[in-house]
Amino acid sequence: MKVAIIGSGILGVTCAYFLNKHGIDVTVFEKECEPALGASYGNAGYLQAGVPDPWNAPGAFMMLVKALSNSLTGKGDQSAFSAPIQALPGLMAWGLKFLRHSNQQTFLNHLIKNRNLAQYTSHVMAAIDETEQLSYCQSKPGSLIIFRDQAALDSYARTADYAAGYGAQMQLLDREALLQTESSLNSATGNLVGAVYYPEDYAGNSRLFCNQMVSISRSNGVCYRFETTADRIIATNNRVKIRLKNNADVIADAVVIAAGVHSRKIAATAGIAVAVAPAKGYSISVPTQGWANPPKHIIADMAIHAGFNPLGDVLRVAGTAEFCGLNKTGISAARTQYMTQLVAENFPAFASSINPEHIDPWGGFRPLSADGLPFIGESHVRNVYLNTGHSGLGWTQGAGSAKVLADLIAGMRPEIKIGDYDAQRLV
Numbered sequence: 001m002k003v004a005i006i007g008s009g010i011l012g013v014t015c016a017y018f019l020n021k022h023g024i025d026v027t028v029f030e031k032e033c034e035p036a037l038g039a040s041y042g043n044a045g046y047l048q049a050g051v052p053d054p055w056n057a058p059g060a061f062m063m064l065v066k067a068l069s070n071s072l073t074g075k076g077d078q079s080a081f082s083a084p085i086q087a088l089p090g091l092m093a094w095g096l097k098f099l100r101h102s103n104q105q106t107f108l109n110h111l112i113k114n115r116n117l118a119q120y121t122s123h124v125m126a127a128i129d130e131t132e133q134l135s136y137c138q139s140k141p142g143s144l145i146i147f148r149d150q151a152a153l154d155s156y157a158r159t160a161d162y163a164a165g166y167g168a169q170m171q172l173l174d175r176e177a178l179l180q181t182e183s184s185l186n187s188a189t190g191n192l193v194g195a196v197y198y199p200e201d202y203a204g205n206s207r208l209f210c211n212q213m214v215s216i217s218r219s220n221g222v223c224y225r226f227e228t229t230a231d232r233i234i235a236t237n238n239r240v241k242i243r244l245k246n247n248a249d250v251i252a253d254a255v256v257i258a259a260g261v262h263s264r265k266i267a268a269t270a271g272i273a274v275a276v277a278p279a280k281g282y283s284i285s286v287p288t289q290g291w292a293n294p295p296k297h298i299i300a301d302m303a304i305h306a307g308f309n310p311l312g313d314v315l316r317v318a319g320t321a322e323f324c325g326l327n328k329t330g331i332s333a334a335r336t337q338y339m340t341q342l343v344a345e346n347f348p349a350f351a352s353s354i355n356p357e358h359i360d361p362w363g364g365f366r367p368l369s370a371d372g373l374p375f376i377g378e379s380h381v382r383n384v385y386l387n388t389g390h391s392g393l394g395w396t397q398g399a400g401s402a403k404v405l406a407d408l409i410a411g412m413r414p415e416i417k418i419g420d421y422d423a424q425r426l427v
């Protein structure tokens with residue numbers, strides 16, 4: 001059996017690895033010159049195994065209004081959310097679906113489905129680590145979700161409690177316990193009121209992971225074709241034709257679309273609708289050398305919507321959501337400055353010691369699904385499979401999603417209920 005995969009981000013490379021393990025002949029098509037140059041490059045590196053909450057929370061409408069208002073008042077690059085008005089027409093159909101799924105019941109329901117996949121992924125990642133002995137700055141520090149507002153903490157704690165009913169390990173910390181657990185926050189600005197601690201959460205650099213997985217699966221026989229764009233998918237009888245940008249055709253028994261935010265465009269060529277929209281986010285990586293007391297945990301700061309992850313010898317700071325379509329490339333100086341200011345909110349002394357020339361900024365597009373769940377499985381077009389739409393959880397759920405899909409394609413029974421992530425929903 002021959003399978004083509006479009007995309008070499010975390011979803012594509014892990015899928016290639018598992019299909020190859022099943023003895024399947026795999027070719028990966030990647031438009032860039034190396035793997036993981038899309039969203040899998042510089043994400044926060046946070047594997048949210050405990051409570052991977054979707055963005056479809058009841059307050060999502062207000063988030064979009066805020067995003068629009070930030071852009072209209074010219075504060076787009078200086079805020080957590082932005083949505084330039086010219087991008088809105090392209091987001092309308094997706095946005096209505098997103099809002100329709102942003103209610104408490106769906107949020108909690110999808111949180112648990114995300115958790116099942118994230119938990120499964122943590123087992124799959126542990127097995128990969130053991131078999132392949134990879135080195136990608138992996139660590140198991142647990143995470144702290146920190147708050148500066150008691151009402152927001154109380155409301156969030158109710159969500160965490162709900163997930164605890166499904167097995168999530170969590171601990172509520174008051175201010176004193178928080179500062180004892182994470183003393184690097186001692187000089188944080190504002191009034192930290194407490195946190196929720198998730199011991200199951202872990203960390204790693206997804207780009208390093210992808211690169212090593214590519215080396216391993218290449219030496220096991222997977223073919224990677226870089227600088228090769230898939231332009232069109234044509235389903236023919238029992239097979240699939242992939243037309244490349246250079247007009248060459250490749251025939252396979254099946255194709256997996258793992259093209260991140262570009263999945264929608266390539267799927268549309270085969271008549272498949274995928275409810276995914278781009279949400280641009282940014283990160284900066286700052287060397288921590290010389291910092292006497294760097295954080296020991298992954299920290300998610302709910303007041304400023306940013307994550308801080310001690311990843312190897314850098315602090316990776318990530319956040320922001322720009323609903324700007326796919327045209328906004330590059331990183332403005334204002335945006336890098338904003339990301340640097342976020343460091344000062346929690347670690348003022350360290351922030352003042354940062355040499356701007358040592359900051360490594362990055363921007364990428366999350367493939368945001370309209371209901372907060374990924375799309376995994378066969379589409380309504382025979383032999384065309386999706387593995388996409390993992391939103392802000394692609395690293396958290398990548399290896400597990402790839403394993404269940406590879407099992408399915410190989411005719412084996414996936415180890416978790418894959419119907420929860422049905423590729424044909426929301427069409």
Ligand SMILES: Cc1cc2nc3c(=O)[nH]c(=O)nc-3n(C[C@H](O)[C@H](O)[C@H](O)COP(=O)(O)OP(=O)(O)OC[C@H]3O[C@@H](n4cnc5c(N)ncnc54)[C@H](O)[C@@H]3O)c2cc1C
Pocket residue numbers: 006007008009010011012029030031032035036037038039040041042043044045046047048228229230231258259260261262263266279280281282283318319363364365366367387388389390391392393394395396397
């Ligand atoms: C700022 C930020 C922070 C994040 N933090 C986290 C986090 O802490 N934890 C977490 O779990 N997730 C996080 N995410 C989300 C996570 O990074 C993504 O969900 C994940 O990387 C998506 O992986 P992917 O393989 O689907 O897409 P990508 O990594 O984007 O890969 C898709 C690949 O397909 C290729 N491609 C596209 N079209 C074609 C074509 N036609 N032909 C050939 N190749 C094509 C692209 O070049 C790309 O290499 C974050 C995202 C951002 C932006």
